[in-house]
Amino acid sequence: MKIALISSGFLPVVDGVSVAIANRLQQLSRQGHSVLLLVPDYAALGQTYPDWQTHVGSILPNVKVVPLESNPALGLAFERDVKPKAYRTVLAELGAFAPDIIHVDEPERLSFCLLKKPGIAYARQHNIPCVGFFHTHYIDYIDDYVTCPKIFTAGIQALFKVLFAWIYNSYDATLVASPTTYQAVCRMGIRNAVQDDFLGFDAPSFWAVQRQPHFFEQTYGLKNLENTVRLVFVGRLTPDKGWGFTCHAARQLIKAVNPADVSLIIVGDGPLRESLEQDLGSLFTHVHLLGRIPPQQMPALLANSDIHVTASAKETTGLTVLEASASGIPILAPRAGGVVDYIYDGQTGFLFNPQDPEDFVQKLRFLIENMTVRQAMGAAGKDHVIPYSWEQAVERLLIFWQTKISERTREKFQTTLHSPPQPPESGGS
CATH class of the missing domain: 3.40.50.2000 (Glycogen Phosphorylase B;)
Structure with a gap:
């Protein structure tokens, strides 16, 4: 399987998203799948992360990590967010790789940074599945970072719920790892949520x-x-x-x-x-x-x-x-x-x-x-x-990905089967 992953973060940053992706890559590489990973460039944080270069390029067999142009993230000195103009690199890398499926981790964060929903346009153009993974309750964070009367905070949260639901509903599925989170995203208006034990430990x-x-x-x-x-x-x-x-x-x-x-x-x-x-x-x-x-x-x-x-x-x-x-x-x-x-x-x-x-x-x-x-x-x-081992978690993810790929293949076949035949070209004398 050829899998394109687009993520809001990766090593050397150590958080739930980057650790999950690192373990996912280990399992996918071990099983012989080809993976393209697109992530923010951390070169600007060389003093904080002197080993940042070990996490780009061909880091594992059949795994290529491509850094995307980035800005400081949310005012935090130890993170980066991709720049809007990095979207051109995303399209170019996807075109060269020609994936069977695109998987996007934290598409809401990436969408705000790229000013586009990552992976969607390419997936539709090439008729392949594109799924998102919900990792973070960003809406709940507003209370921790925005100081204003509660009525205004509630209004901001309501607006972001609508925006996030619009983003996630554009994907073929929104993956979540816990039943409680599944209920939360459904309440947000996300209609395509799928819950399974997609995360684990080493x-x-x-x-x-x-x-x-x-x-x-x-x-x-x-x-x-x-x-x-x-x-x-x-x-x-x-x-x-x-x-x-x-x-x-x-x-x-x-x-x-x-x-x-x-x-x-x-x-x-x-x-x-x-x-x-x-x-x-x-x-x-x-x-x-x-x-x-x-x-x-x-x-x-x-x-x-x-x-x-x-x-x-x-x-x-x-x-x-x-x-x-x-x-x-x-x-x-x-x-x-x-x-x-x-x-x-x-x-x-x-x-x-x-x-x-x-x-x-x-x-x-x-x-x-x-x-x-x-x-x-x-x-x-x-x-x-x-x-909850990573081996089992990634196996569940692979089964889900393959299901979406097979569904899309059947849809293509049905479309071809029911398309009216084209008349033969008339020959000239």
Whole structure:
């Protein structure tokens, strides 16, 4: 199969979209499929990502990554968005590659950047399927970034719902990975949504790792963590990830547990880093912000932690939830968004009521004080995520892609079959 992927982001940026695509490429290459990936150019972020060049060109057998001209993204120093004029490159690369199907990750973000719905025109011209993948609840982020009366915020959100539905309904399908997200996109007016377990985790890497003594001291130079309960937070340090609630709840947590008995390990970067370091550092003895961690280091880091904590209520799936369960540690997460589909409340972790610091503290304190419960939940989590390996997730995606290709082939045949015969050309004397 020849597959063209167009994405709003890729490595070296580490987030749910880029990690998903990187794992998808590994599986597709291993199975011998030909893949073209079009992504923003990260050359301008060479100081932030000195290894950016390792993620462009022929990075795997049968996989070619083409960078597209880009601008700074949303005012964030560590991301890029494609420029409108990059659309010419998109069309040229698609024309040279001649894909069987086009798959677009985050078409709403790309549409706003390119000022065109990516892949649609080419797919219609060449009569091939073109599908989109819904990764991010951007509409829900408006509350975190726009300061204005609620009535105006609601109006902005309503407008974007209409725009996003218009964009996604232009595709042959909108793929989503969680049942909760499926319900959300249907409420937005997206009529072509298809839900399946299209996302996963790197099972061989996570299952191969064991806990090791003094891991954080030997790997990251962090001392005196062995006798603490290690809480690991993973995600961008931006307002949409619920850090405001985390800091608020932390002030109550220190009244319920001895702060010296707990260590906070935060993986990720963003504009809130300095304020988080100051706010949380004033409450706990052990607060360590590790910045960006390469995906290949995450299995060992999670396996040597004790509890994965997130306050983000706007995740569509939350790959780190799957990864934490695969690492054998329990999860504390809000009862909101797509994460609820991947946590068995009371069995593989706890769900707390969103924006309820008392519920958060009560459940986190219980996990901190009960090692046997943590171990039992961790073991249950490993069993729970068995169906979510990337191998299985990509196989589901391939089956779906092939179904759409076959449908289009039948449509072409039916059109040809029912077309009136053309009269023969008359010969001249």
